Amino acid sequence: MGKILVTGGLGFIGSHTVVELQNEGFDVVIIDDLSNSSIDVLDGITSITKITPIFENFDLKDKPKVQAFFKVHQDIVGVIHFAASKAVGESVEKPLLYYENNINPLIYILQELQKLEASNFIFSSSCTVYGQADDLPITENAPIKKAESPYGNTKQIGEEIIKDTCLVSPNLNAIALRYFNPIGAHESTKIGELPIGVPQNLVPFITQTAIGIREQLSVFGDDYPTPDGTCIRDYIHVVDLAKAHVVALQRLINKTNTLNYETFNVGTGTGSSVLEVIKSFERVSGQKLNYKIANRRAGDIISAYADTTKANDELGWKAELTLDDAMSSAWKWEQQIKKNN
Numbered sequence: 001m002g003k004i005l006v007t008g009g010l011g012f013i014g015s016h017t018v019v020e021l022q023n024e025g026f027d028v029v030i031i032d033d034l035s036n037s038s039i040d041v042l043d044g045i046t047s048i049t050k051i052t053p054i055f056e057n058f059d060l061k062d063k064p065k066v067q068a069f070f071k072v073h074q075d076i077v078g079v080i081h082f083a084a085s086k087a088v089g090e091s092v093e094k095p096l097l098y099y100e101n102n103i104n105p106l107i108y109i110l111q112e113l114q115k116l117e118a119s120n121f122i123f124s125s126s127c128t129v130y131g132q133a134d135d136l137p138i139t140e141n142a143p144i145k146k147a148e149s150p151y152g153n154t155k156q157i158g159e160e161i162i163k164d165t166c167l168v169s170p171n172l173n174a175i176a177l178r179y180f181n182p183i184g185a186h187e188s189t190k191i192g193e194l195p196i197g198v199p200q201n202l203v204p205f206i207t208q209t210a211i212g213i214r215e216q217l218s219v220f221g222d223d224y225p226t227p228d229g230t231c232i233r234d235y236i237h238v239v240d241l242a243k244a245h246v247v248a249l250q251r252l253i254n255k256t257n258t259l260n261y262e263t264f265n266v267g268t269g270t271g272s273s274v275l276e277v278i279k280s281f282e283r284v285s286g287q288k289l290n291y292k293i294a295n296r297r298a299g300d301i302i303s304a305y306a307d308t309t310k311a312n313d314e315l316g317w318k319a320e321l322t323l324d325d326a327m328s329s330a331w332k333w334e335q336q337i338k339k340n341n
């Protein structure tokens with residue numbers, strides 16, 4: 001089936017994707033520097049799939065190591081590049097760290113792929129590239145808005161770098177997947193999200209509040225122009241998102257792609273408000289959540305959800321799991337973390 005390099009393969013989305021790749025018969029090599037992940041995730045992956053992926057622990061900013069890796073692993077047929085820093089607030093404080101972490105490795109990997117006879121590349125992009133879109137649901141043709149943060153900018157620049165490289169590299173096939181809001185965990189509760197410190201994202205904050213790590217959730221604003229006044233997002237189950245990577249990779253390997261650089265939205269197509277997410281949590285967990293309405297968070301957009309027609313039609317992919325499925329798995333995962341500590 002061929003060997004696939006997954007960078008950041010011990011992270012939240014990376015680990016779930018490794019599981020789905022192995023389920024489909026791919027051999028996986030992970031590069032991860034454990035900067036925002038744990039080595040225990042390797043055991044989690046192994047206990048789900050009964051296969052231990054090859055694992056290399058190094059920092060992709062080390063160009064000679066990236067070059068040496070591709071010399072040794074000449075049989076790599078595809079790369080899924082997750083490894084990146086992702087905290088929006090931190091990126092504002094430390095822009096150079098974000099530009100260095102998120103751009104340099106991308107360049108080094110593409111330089112190696114350019115040397116190969118044929119190569120396939122999948123990039124973790126984000127719906128953040130659309131900013132507050134003028135039209136909802138958001139299609140891939142929506143204009144790219146000025147980035148709100150260095151983090152968001154690295155996703156835009158990353159896409160541009162890949163597009164420009166593909167223009168001059170007929171041997172390179174690439175897809176950028178623009179994720180909406182990934183949440184949830186694997187149903188086995190062997191892998192899930194492991195936020196470091198205080199979670200910035202809604203769902204881990206909800207589950208940590210419910211389990212008693214956090215006192216109370218603040219709902220950032222209830223005076224937005226939405227039906228219940230809270231912001232709307234497209235929350236996608238991480239397992240559905242992981243499967244989108246597998247079908248995108250198969251499209252590239254089987255050469256059913258129409259252009260050698262393509263972008264796809266990966267979301268459910270349905271928007272949910274913050275209060276709807278809380279209600280879903282309360283429904284599946286059977287407990288009330290302690291929350292209050294607080295001020296708006298700077299930089300938040302009002303509403304974003306995907307038009308998934310392109311992914312449905314061209315990738316033959318569609319999200320299958322519901323918001324309740326995702327909240328239920330996130331809650332089971334939080335309880336599992338507590339049991340293990």
Ligand code: UD1
Binds near residue numbers: 201
């Ligand atoms: C955030 C990032 C986005 C990034 C994505 C990655 C910002 C402004 N945006 O998206 O660039 O690609 O994470 O996962 O940080 N909320 C609360 N209380 C909380 C936390 C969140 O009410 O304690 C609300 C937010 O206002 C928002 C929704 O929940 O309406 C989702 O927030 P979050 O999970 O942080 O995702 P995004 O802001 O969509």
